[in-house]
Amino acid sequence: MRYLQGEELAVYRARVRGCLLGGAIGDALGNPIEMKSMVTVEAQYGEEGITGLVPDRHGMVGTITDDTQMTLFTAEGWLRGYARIMADGGRVETALVQEAYLRWLDTQQHDAPPPELSAPHRTGWLRKEPWLYARRAPGRACEFGVPKNHVPDPLGAVDGTPGPVNPDAKGCGSVMRSAPFGFTDASPQYAFELAARCARITHGHPTSYYASGAFAAMISHLMTGESLAGAVRLGMELLARYPGHEETTAALRKAVGLAAAGPATPQKVESLGGGWIAEEALAIAVYAALARTDHWKDRTPIESALLLAVNHSGDSDSTGAICGNLLGAQHGDALLPQHWLAQIEGRAQIAMLADEFTATVCPGGQRP
Incomplete structure (x- = not known):
């Protein structure tokens, strides 16, 4: 546990909030243009592409997707696992994360929260949030992998062998949800391996779970004040220790x-x-966060990075979410674009979950 007080506690809280809220901003920015070519985006929004939040296909602004939904349930599941470890040393974190993903799956299969007594995993306040009960293009590997009921060994080796569930799945659905594994006082290596094991709940391809692990390790370094460039470098150095890392490293x-x-x-x-x-997805997010651009001359560096992360002909919401996680963990929530944040769906509940994380990981501090 982190026994933080005063300014240190405030910085930690700001980084957790920033990571979750920054990811939601990037997700909402990219959501309306996901799968659109840049030719189409520029024709619709101008030669700079999108320059801020725009309506999605339903005419709504600031809506998040499955990326943020799953990140929040990851945070809830890992928080319970961390609390269990601190309480009695129980190593059930992967099982509790999988249960959290079953709660997420409920939000994709039901219009409202199912009765709690109908299944043992249906607990907690997050599953009761009505705004989460919306299908926002969930990935096939996530949607069909979660119910497989195979929980990776919490102490199993991360050795580059395919996982038993969707062994060929190397989509970004495991990466975009993995930031919370870097929030606690565990080592970056622990964050890497926990993220990799939990990635294998749905994505068995080694590249998918290695990218998830590297991302969590980067977040872990950022949470302790490392620079973004330093966090990326250290995450890559850790990644290089694992057999079969070459595709992600390249x-x-x-x-x-x-x-x-x-x-x-x-x-x-x-x-x-x-x-x-x-x-x-991880490479695009890292590039956008690290690079400097004058493409959007009237924007702050954080705004420009987020716009860079989403203005491309691909999975714009996922790359925006991962970039936002990195920037938010680095800078905290106060430096996020407040005019964008004010429009983000569920922002109050996202901040509340972040503060619950802070209160559990830093018990010496006062709950905000």
Whole structure:
């Protein structure tokens, strides 16, 4: 546990809030243009692409997708697992995360919360939030992998072998939900391996779970004040220890090199892929967070990074969400674009979950 007080506690709380809320902003920015080509985006919104929150296909602004939904349930499940470890040493974190994903699955299969007594996993306040009961294009591997009832061994080796559920699935659905594994006082290596094991609940391809692990390790470093460049470098160094890391490492090296090669543009983002698969989504998000661009001259660096992360012909909401997680963990919630944050669906409940995390991980501090 972290026994933080005063300014240190405030910084930790701001980083947890920033990570979850920043991810929601990036998710909502990219949601309306996901799967649209940049030619179509520029024709619809102008040569700069989207420059802020725009209505989705239902005419709603600021709506989040399955990316933020699953991130919140990840946070809830891991928080329960962390509390159990602190209470009695019980190593059931992967089982509790899977139960949380079953609660998420309820939000995709029901119009309102099912009765609690109908299943043992149906507990807690998050599952009762009506705004979460909305299908926002859930990934097939997530939707069909969660009910398999196979929970990875919480102490099993992360060794580059395919997982038993969807062994060929290397989509980004495991990466976009993995930021909360970096929130606690556990080591970056623990965050990496926990994220990898929980990724295998739905995504068995090693690249998918390695990208998830590397992302969680980066968040872990950012939570302790490491620079973004340092967090990425340290995450890549940790990744390189695991057999079969090469595909994920190559994508990240390309992103880091491209970020150092001059001003960023949406065209350079396209060279990293579409973000549909795990390593590409993480690479695009890392590139957008690291790079500097004058493409949007009237925007702050954080705004420009988020816009860069979503203005491409691919999985814009996922790359925006991952980039927002990174930026929010680095800078905290106070520096997020407040005019965008004010329009985000469920922002009060997202902040409440973040504060619950802070109160559990930092019991010496006062609940906000």
